[in-house]
Amino acid sequence: MKGPKFLLAVSCAVAMGFCGAAGAAEVSFPSWQWGESSNAALLNKIKGEFEKNNPQDKLTPINIPYEGFFDKQFSEVRSGSPSDIVTLFDPDVASYVKQGLLEPLDKYLKIAGISADQLSASHKIAIKDGHVFGIAFQTNPRALLVNGKLLKDAGLSMPTNLDEFLAAIEKLRDPAKQQFGFYSLSTSGPAQDAYLQTVPIVLGFGGSWFKEGKPTANNPQTIAALKFIKKVYDDGLVPRIDSRAAQQLFVDGKIASFIVGPFLVGFAAEQNKETYENIEATIPPFPGEQSASVTVFLGIPTAAKNKDSAGRFIATLLEPEMQKSVVEIVKALPAVKGSIPAGFLDQNPWFKAFVKAGDRAVSYAPEGMEEYGPEIYNIIGPGIEDILFNGKDVEQTANDLQGELEKFVADKKAN
Structure with missing residues (x-):
C-alpha cells in the first residue's frame, strides 16, 4: 500500500531532485573566493545546505590564488580533466559556451523551481538557443x-x-x-x-x-x-x-x-x-x-565527472534563502529577480544605487x-x-x- 511515506519521498524527489544514493559524489570546486571572508561565508552556507539535503554528496572547497586562476582552469577544461564546478566572468562564459565546454543547466533550474525568465538580466550572456549554461553566483554592477x-x-x-x-x-x-x-x-x-x-x-x-x-x-x-x-x-x-x-x-x-x-x-x-x-x-x-x-558565474564543464551532484549544488544556490543570503552576506545582486530581502534597502540605503x-x-x-x-x-x-x-x-x-x-x-x- 502506498502510504504517507511514499508520498513524502515523491515530494522530496520533485522538490530537491534527489532520492537515494544515485549520482552521489565528491564535488570539486576550486575558486579564489574560498579565501575571501564574505564570499567564503556564503559559499559555506550553500555547502552546508547542499550536504544536508544531499547526504551522500560532499563538496570539496579548493582555495586557489586569483593570479593565474583562469588560465589554469581553462587549461584543465580544454584537456578534459576539469573540476566539477568552474567559476567564470562574463567573457569566460561567452567563450566557453561558444566552444561547447559547458553543460546546459536547464534541468537543475527545474529542480530549483526556477525558469530562465526569472533570472536577472546579467544571464543574457550565459544563455544560448534557449539553454542556460551559467548561473550568477553574484552580480556586481559598478x-x-x-x-x-x-x-x-x-x-x-x-x-x-x-x-x-x-x-x-x-x-x-x-x-x-x-x-x-x-x-x-x-x-x-x-x-x-x-x-x-x-x-x-x-x-x-x-x-x-x-x-x-x-x-x-x-x-x-x-x-x-x-x-x-x-x-x-x-x-x-x-x-x-x-x-x-x-x-x-x-x-x-x-x-x-x-x-x-x-x-x-x-x-x-x-x-x-x-x-x-x-x-x-x-x-x-x-x-x-x-x-x-561584472558577474561571477558558476558552470559545469561538459567533461566534469560529477555533473548531477554539481548541478544539485547550483540548484541549492538558487533556493530563496540562499538568494537572499547573496544580498545579505556578500552585498551583491542575486541570480533570481525579486530576491532582495524585505527591509534590506531601508536598512542599507546605499544599496539602492547598485x-x-x-x-x-x-x-x-x-x-x-x-x-x-x-x-x-x-x-x-x-x-x-x-x-x-x-x-x-x-x-x-x-x-x-x-x-x-x-x-x-x-x-x-x-x-
Missing part, C-alpha cells in the same frame, strides 16, 4: 561608492555631475593625511586589469570599445573618458597602487570614492565599522549615466565580441597603459586602437 564622512568633513555634498566630481576629488586630496578623493587605474599590470578598471568610466561617459561587434575605440565619448582617466592620474589625484590595495585603502578610510561593485561594502562591514557606517553610493556622475556590471545601476548597466565584456574578451584586453590594455605611463596622446592612441581592433575583427571573420 556604482560610485563614497565615504560620506570624508565628504562632510571637507564641506562637500554628493557630486551630481563631472565638474562637481572633479572639484571634490581635488579638494579631498590631502598629502599630509595620505588621503585621496578617488581611485582609478594607476599602476601597470595585466591587460585584463587595465581594461576592467577603466571600462566603467568609459561606459559612464557614454563610450564603449565595441557596439554590436564593431569597434568604437575612437568615438568622442570613449576619448573623453580616456582623457578623464589621464587627467586624474597626471594630476596626482589617485594613489599609485593596484585595485586590490586600493580597496583596502577605501576600507581604511583613505580613499573617499571608488567606482566598484557592492562587494566592497561587505569588506568594510567586516573590517572598519566607521567606514561601513558612513558609506553612501550613487550612479557615477558622468555624462553617459551608464555603468558596467540596484539602479544594475537596471542600466551592461556587461563589461566587449559587446558582440564577448567570447574574445581576453584577446581584446590584450589589445586595449597596453594602449591604456601607453596613455597613462608612456605619455602617448589620447586621440592618437584611440585611433591606433581602432585600427588594431578593426583588423582583429576582420581576421576573426576571415577565419
Whole structure:
C-alpha cells in the first residue's frame, strides 16, 4: 500500500531532485573566493545546505590564488580533466559556451523551481538557443561608492555631475593625511586589469570599445573618458597602487570614492565599522549615466565527472534563502529577480544605487565580441597603459586602437 511515506519521498524527489544514493559524489570546486571572508561565508552556507539535503554528496572547497586562476582552469577544461564546478566572468562564459565546454543547466533550474525568465538580466550572456549554461553566483554592477564622512568633513555634498566630481576629488586630496578623493587605474599590470578598471568610466561617459561587434575605440565619448582617466592620474589625484590595495585603502578610510561593485561594502562591514557606517553610493556622475556590471558565474564543464551532484549544488544556490543570503552576506545582486530581502534597502540605503545601476548597466565584456574578451584586453590594455605611463596622446592612441581592433575583427571573420 502506498502510504504517507511514499508520498513524502515523491515530494522530496520533485522538490530537491534527489532520492537515494544515485549520482552521489565528491564535488570539486576550486575558486579564489574560498579565501575571501564574505564570499567564503556564503559559499559555506550553500555547502552546508547542499550536504544536508544531499547526504551522500560532499563538496570539496579548493582555495586557489586569483593570479593565474583562469588560465589554469581553462587549461584543465580544454584537456578534459576539469573540476566539477568552474567559476567564470562574463567573457569566460561567452567563450566557453561558444566552444561547447559547458553543460546546459536547464534541468537543475527545474529542480530549483526556477525558469530562465526569472533570472536577472546579467544571464543574457550565459544563455544560448534557449539553454542556460551559467548561473550568477553574484552580480556586481559598478556604482560610485563614497565615504560620506570624508565628504562632510571637507564641506562637500554628493557630486551630481563631472565638474562637481572633479572639484571634490581635488579638494579631498590631502598629502599630509595620505588621503585621496578617488581611485582609478594607476599602476601597470595585466591587460585584463587595465581594461576592467577603466571600462566603467568609459561606459559612464557614454563610450564603449565595441557596439554590436564593431569597434568604437575612437568615438568622442570613449576619448573623453580616456582623457578623464589621464587627467586624474597626471594630476596626482589617485594613489599609485593596484585595485586590490586600493580597496583596502577605501576600507581604511583613505580613499573617499571608488567606482566598484557592492562587494566592497561587505569588506568594510567586516573590517572598519566607521567606514561601513558612513558609506553612501550613487550612479557615477558622468555624462553617459551608464555603468558596467561584472558577474561571477558558476558552470559545469561538459567533461566534469560529477555533473548531477554539481548541478544539485547550483540548484541549492538558487533556493530563496540562499538568494537572499547573496544580498545579505556578500552585498551583491542575486541570480533570481525579486530576491532582495524585505527591509534590506531601508536598512542599507546605499544599496539602492547598485540596484539602479544594475537596471542600466551592461556587461563589461566587449559587446558582440564577448567570447574574445581576453584577446581584446590584450589589445586595449597596453594602449591604456601607453596613455597613462608612456605619455602617448589620447586621440592618437584611440585611433591606433581602432585600427588594431578593426583588423582583429576582420581576421576573426576571415577565419
